Amino acid sequence: NHSLDRSRGKPCTQSAPASDGQLAGVLAMPKLNVTAPVEQGIDDAELNVAVGHADSTPLPGVAGTSVLLAHDVSYF
Numbered sequence: 001n002h003s004l005d006r007s008r009g010k011p012c013t014q015s016a017p018a019s020d021g022q023l024a025g026v027l028a029m030p031k032l033n034v035t036a037p038v039e040q041g042i043d044d045a046e047l048n049v050a051v052g053h054a055d056s057t058p059l060p061g062v063a064g065t066s067v068l069l070a071h072d073v074s075y076f
Contacts, residue, residue, distance in 0.1 A: 024053045025060065027068065038068065047071050 025038045042052035051070040058064035 023050075027051050036070070042069050 022040050023037055024040045027036045027038050028034070037050040038053050039046040039050040040053055040055055042054050046052040047069060048071065051068050053059065054067040054069065057067040060066045060068075
């Protein structure tokens with residue numbers, strides 16, 4: 001799992017990349033009262049139950065732009 005450090009620009013500790021359908025982390029947005037699992041992959045199998053991480057992009061906390069996708073009608 002990955003967690004973001006509160007200080008900007010400071011990367012989190014990395015772990016081995018998750019395979020499609022595996023838990024890659026947790027997305028927490030306290031001001032919106034949302035906590036959601038993040039699974040590796042962006043197919044319907046992942047997006048029907050969690051936020052999906054596009055495996056062609058770095059994980060949050062790693063240098064670069066991460067892409068996360070979700071369906072608003074199934075999970076939230």
